[in-house]
Amino acid sequence: MSTTYFATVARGLEEIAAKELKSLGATEVKPDFAGVHFHGNKELFYRVNLWSRIIFRVLVPIQKIKSCNATQLYKNVHKIDWSKYLQTNQTFLVNCTGSNLNLNHTHFTALKIKNAIVDQQTEWFNARSNIDVKNPDIIINAHINNNYCILSLDSSGRSLHRRGYRSAMGLAPLKETLAAALLDIANWDGNSPFLDPMCGSGVLLLEAALKGLNIAPGLYRNKFSFQNWLDFDSTIYSKIVDEAKNKQLVRLKAPIFGSDQDRNVIEQASINITACGLDKDIKLNQVQLEKIEAPTDKGTIICNPPYGKRIGNYKQLVTLYKLLGDVLKQRFKGWDAYILTANKELGKQIGLRTSRRISIYNGSLPCTLLKYELY
Incomplete structure (x- = not known):
């Protein structure tokens, strides 16, 4: 019915x-x-x-x-x-x-x-x-x-964006649902390398790994509210859970990389990645932005740098965005990069021509996802 x-x-x-x-x-x-x-x-x-x-x-x-x-x-x-x-x-x-x-x-x-x-x-x-x-x-x-x-x-109970894997919280983190949406917008399907050079607590990396390994995010939850309903059918639900487990891939088709210059932030990401059982699938590295090198000859970058609404000093952020643009231009030829920002003036500091601009919200903040085809 x-x-x-x-x-x-x-x-x-x-x-x-x-x-x-x-x-x-x-x-x-x-x-x-x-x-x-x-x-x-x-x-x-x-x-x-x-x-x-x-x-x-x-x-x-x-x-x-x-x-x-x-x-x-x-x-x-x-x-x-x-x-x-x-x-x-x-x-x-x-x-x-x-x-x-x-x-x-x-x-x-x-x-x-x-x-x-x-x-x-x-x-x-x-x-x-x-x-x-x-x-x-x-x-x-x-x-x-x-x-x-x-x-x-x-039917869901606790919001589905709360996957259950994130125990260490960074500053101004993305919701898991938004991170997954950014991957969809970027058409990243797990068949090419992925990098977040400012990974924070690792939400984008984790969502990329779940997608790349075809893991149903609901498997990390203890219970859904519908399991308390009078008409709950445990046979149908068990069948769907078993199917989901059988569809999981053993290994990624392409590597996932994450980096950040802050050791404490990298430790937070490592805690979350380990809690998710993905520590062997995601490669973390503590490195300053100006020292990052492309790990492969092509791939997809998605990055959520601070944009001054919650964290970061504006003058420092201008320098950061300029540096980000320089690093992308000089070291990531062959890659597609997506930068999420809520500040148009900061976005201009990247200094690269966008191939696409997508309006999107991060919570209540109107943002723009800037796409750069690097060549």
């Missing part, structure tokens, strides 16, 4: 996520703002959670209800048969987004929905579920749009 789902995604990555969903077998894929609607059966739904590198979470819509004010919201939530989704011995959490004129505080809206659910449980069963804000069994997502509320079950 085909069901409608909604995948939430970072702003600006809707089309990339739609392409990924189609590759996983989703049908009727329709990008929307910060998300993608799609259809599929239960097997596809489990597979998306396990395999997606781009999306944050998969929501399963329950019902769209009229919600002009708090009283109407409560009454219409109370009418839904919540015993189909939640047992009294299970914990739950309500997450709310959006607003309208009368429901303009997400915490208050979530509280009204919670009250309607537990009041129904108490009336029907003389027992009620407890709230767990840290590790709930069931997560209910509510989105207020105009005078309606869309209620959904959150």
